[in-house]
Amino acid sequence: MFTRRVNFDFAAGMSGNPSSPHTEGRKSREQLEEARREIARLVEVQSDDIIFTSGATEANALAIIGVTKKGDHIFYLPSAHASIIENIKLLSERGIKVEELPIKEGRVDCEKLKKMLRPETKLVTMDAVCGETGIIWNTREVAQILVEVRLQQQLLKSNFNNRALLHIDASQAPLTEKITRAHFGADMLSFDSSKVSVGRGMGALIAHRTIPLEPLYRGGGQERGLRPGSESPELAKAFAAALRAAALGREKFCMSAEKDRTKIVKIILETIPKVYINGGRVQAPNIINLSFPGRDTDYLVALLDEAGFAVSTRSACETDSEEGSRAVFALTGDYERARSTLRISWGPRTHSSGLVRFTKALVRAIQFIDRNGQG
Numbered sequence: 001m002f003t004r005r006v007n008f009d010f011a012a013g014m015s016g017n018p019s020s021p022h023t024e025g026r027k028s029r030e031q032l033e034e035a036r037r038e039i040a041r042l043v044e045v046q047s048d049d050i051i052f053t054s055g056a057t058e059a060n061a062l063a064i065i066g067v068t069k070k071g072d073h074i075f076y077l078p079s080a081h082a083s084i085i086e087n088i089k090l091l092s093e094r095g096i097k098v099e100e101l102p103i104k105e106g107r108v109d110c111e112k113l114k115k116m117l118r119p120e121t122k123l124v125t126m127d128a129v130c131g132e133t134g135i136i137w138n139t140r141e142v143a144q145i146l147v148e149v150r151l152q153q154q155l156l157k158s159n160f161n162n163r164a165l166l167h168i169d170a171s172q173a174p175l176t177e178k179i180t181r182a183h184f185g186a187d188m189l190s191f192d193s194s195k196v197s198v199g200r201g202m203g204a205l206i207a208h209r210t211i212p213l214e215p216l217y218r219g220g221g222q223e224r225g226l227r228p229g230s231e232s233p234e235l236a237k238a239f240a241a242a243l244r245a246a247a248l249g250r251e252k253f254c255m256s257a258e259k260d261r262t263k264i265v266k267i268i269l270e271t272i273p274k275v276y277i278n279g280g281r282v283q284a285p286n287i288i289n290l291s292f293p294g295r296d297t298d299y300l301v302a303l304l305d306e307a308g309f310a311v312s313t314r315s316a317c318e319t320d321s322e323e324g325s326r327a328v329f330a331l332t333g334d335y336e337r338a339r340s341t342l343r344i345s346w347g348p349r350t351h352s353s354g355l356v357r358f359t360k361a362l363v364r365a366i367q368f369i370d371r372n373g374q375g
Helices: 023-043 057-067 084-095 110-116 137-157 232-273 297-306 326-332 336-337 351-371
Strands: 050-053 074-075 095-101 122-129 165-169 188-192 203-207 286-289 341-345
Touching: 023 050, 023 232, 050 057, 057 084, 057 122, 057 165, 057 188, 057 203, 074 084, 084 122, 110 137, 110 351, 122 137, 137 165, 232 286, 232 351, 286 326, 286 336, 297 341, 297 351, 326 336, 336 341
Parallel strands: 074 095, 074 122, 122 165, 165 188
Antiparallel strands: 050 203, 188 203, 286 341
């Protein structure tokens, strides 16, 4: 006789809790683990290397705070996302030594870094793609330097006992970069669902079990005991699908984005006076960062918003900063350029025709500001 199942485990939530032993819980667990396996295939790691989090902010915090202790030394990119910078500040307040990575011409200066590494250097943290400027950082070169320095010091029988770990915030990478761990040369990788889909509230830290991570807080034993709290199989499934779609469409998107970028930059340089493009040697094709010295770019954003285009002056996490773009200042050392930035970025759903309309609206808005003295 068929009996319709009724879920009386409302303490576990309306859908099955992956940690519960009943049928609904087991189904949720299988959905969660399938998403974990899919992401592991894409990143080319073992499935138990995947630690689900609420987003890249939490993943970055777990990577940075979770491996360091008093007496350690950390290198970081001064242009990195606020979720890295603020945790670096926190560790500095706790007595951990922190130091900026040397930058030269939009790259980490690896020759200089080689001389700056210390026996107590525990971690190097940087992003794969700068979310504000679109610079693609030379992560593999940095990884190679960490290996070379350790080998050299071992030959000299120095006190470099362990190689520094390399953590990469790869949140901005999936649309335009391969996302395998080997591609970045990383020990740990952070990802965020909102950078590849409309979904928010899900991210992942990729870290092998041999990396000695400590949880940020205590609770249940979920995610290897490193991220307590009931997991969300539905969000994990959507996140895995979005990463897979990004990987399948990456080459096509890069080709179209590069063409669109070239067209946009050409129009801007030909029609707008006193404008600077902020970037490095290697760029993500779908991010353009511009400086308009002497113009109020917050007002420019409002004008473009009225015209139907969503752009920003800097990272959303630092919108209220009065100092301008920290990423642009780290790159240029120019306060005026850092205070007058506009960040343009787009994804696979944005059509070339829409980008052309935006560029024309940008030119009109700048001309309006220049005519009316809105500097």
